[in-house]
Amino acid sequence: MEAKIIKVDIQRPLFYNVVREGKFTPGGKLSMGLSKYDLDTPALLLNQEALERNIAKMAAWSQEMDCAVRPHFKVHRTVRIARQQLAAGAVGITCAKLAEAEVLAEHGVENVLLANEVAGERKISRLVSLAERINFVVFVDHLEVTRQIARTARRRGVTVEVLVEVDVGMHRCGVPPGPEAVQLARLVAQEEGLRFRGLAAYEGHLVALEPGPEKTRQIKEALQPLGELRAQLEAEGLPVEMVCAAGTGSFMITGTLPYVDEVHPGTYALMDLLYAKAGAPFEFAMTVLATVISKRPGRLITDAGLKALHPVFGWPQVGGQDNLTVRFLSAEHGVLNAQGQTEVQVGDKLEFIPYYADGTINLFERWYVIRGEEVVDVWPMEARGCSK
Numbered sequence: 404m405e406a407k408i409i410k411v412d413i414q415r416p417l418f419y420n421v422v423r424e425g426k427f428t429p430g431g432k433l434s435m436g437l438s439k440y441d442l443d444t445p446a447l448l449l450n451q452e453a454l455e456r457n458i459a460k461m462a463a464w465s466q467e468m469d470c471a472v473r474p475h476f477k478v479h480r481t482v483r484i485a486r487q488q489l490a491a492g493a494v495g496i497t498c499a500k501l502a503e504a505e506v507l508a509e510h511g512v513e514n515v516l517l518a519n520e521v522a523g524e525r526k527i528s529r530l531v532s533l534a535e536r537i538n539f540v541v542f543v544d545h546l547e548v549t550r551q552i553a554r555t556a557r558r559r560g561v562t563v564e565v566l567v568e569v570d571v572g573m574h575r576c577g578v579p580p581g582p583e584a585v586q587l588a589r590l591v592a593q594e595e596g597l598r599f600r601g602l603a604a605y606e607g608h609l610v611a612l613e614p615g616p617e618k619t620r621q622i623k624e625a626l627q628p629l630g631e632l633r634a635q636l637e638a639e640g641l642p643v644e645m646v647c648a649a650g651t652g653s654f655m656i657t658g659t660l661p662y663v664d665e666v667h668p669g670t671y672a673l674m675d676l677l678y679a680k681a682g683a684p685f686e687f688a689m690t691v692l693a694t695v696i697s698k699r700p701g702r703l704i705t706d707a708g709l710k711a712l713h714p715v716f717g718w719p720q721v722g723g724q725d726n727l728t729v730r731f732l733s734a735e736h737g738v739l740n741a742q743g744q745t746e747v748q749v750g751d752k753l754e755f756i757p758y759y760a761d762g763t764i765n766l767f768e769r770w771y772v773i774r775g776e777e778v779v780d781v782w783p784m785e786a787r788g789c790s791k
């Protein structure tokens with residue numbers, strides 16, 4: 404990633420002032436050539452060209468491997484990005500939350516998969532409403548919840564499409580790939596108001612492993628029971644239309660398995676350090692722009708702390724500045740170790756590459772879209788905060 408320090412005149416009017424004064428319409432064309440370094444900070448930057456290349460690369464992989472991709476929306480929560488993914492050939496969009504799916508439906512996205520379980524009458528009612536409006540598929544892993552979904556669907560004259568989620572070792576949601584999974588699949592197939600579509604899994608405990616033969620071996624071993632379950636159900640006369648799994652850190656392995664039809668990567672479009680270390684072959688398309696607000700011997704302090712950079716799994720890196728590393732983040736401060744002499748001064752701007760894109764994006768209200776150094780657009784995150 405190319406990043407450099409820019410000496411900014413801190414007296415210059417900042418971009419947010421321009422927005423506030425109404426000279427800019429989000430989603431419209433910018434009337435002036437603004438540099439990303441004119442933006443007030445902390446700001447979330449989206450490198451449009453890198454985003455387009457990442458989306459194109461995944462689409463090319465999908466075509467070449469004949470494996471469908473249904474990108475995960477939970478990471479970017481941005482309808483424009485979802486639309487670009489669909490235009491590139493994605494078969495639909497995957498969500499983690501009903502509220503995300505509702506936002507997509509409101510924006511005319513018609514193929515949505517909720518890769519998660521829900522519980523409770525209120526959620527089930529919303530779920531059935533979605534199935535009324537769009538092509539909608541949901542995970543289940545519980546007999547009674549499955550019956551409740553079926554009852555609500557029958558009452559409303561709707562058919563809900565269902566995938567049985569199988570736990571392949573992450574030990575989050577999902578039924579073990581044995582008799583319990585067979586029993587649940589049979590129930591779904593029998594219940595009026597439901598349609599059994601197939602099986603889903605997420606090998607999330609293995610996605611962050613460094614690439615290599617050992618990672619490949621572990622993923623294949625973890626998913627093998629899923630393949631066996633598919634074969635068993637089909638042998639019993641229960642057609643399994645689709646089996647899906649995987650994310651950014653595993654699709655390249657999981658997507659080649661003969662019994663997997665579809666993968667659900669999310670982070671690949673934006674990328675982060677977590678998945679770069681896991682060998683995902685994509686570019687960093689998002690950064691967090693910060694301003695240096697203090698300088699002491701051996702350290703610099705920026706205005707991007709825990710409220711701008713999600714700290715789970717690891718510290719962010721400072722793009723293009725090998726001698727600067729994160730010492731710690733507090734709520735509103737990012738404290739950097741500065742090894743040796745650094746030219747960076749108070750008022751200068753730096754870009755952080757986040758360790759965890761998914762958590763970081765949701766800390767911001769909008770994307771500043773850049774091409775080169777120019778800010779070309781501002782995009783809303785329509786489903787920001789939609790965790791219900």
Ligand SMILES: Cc1ncc(COP(=O)(O)O)c(C=O)c1O
Nearest residue numbers: 518605649650651667668669670
């Ligand atoms: C069910 C499910 N599918 C797929 C993914 C993949 O998303 P990503 O590629 O961002 O890791 C996740 C991530 O947590 C997930 O929970």
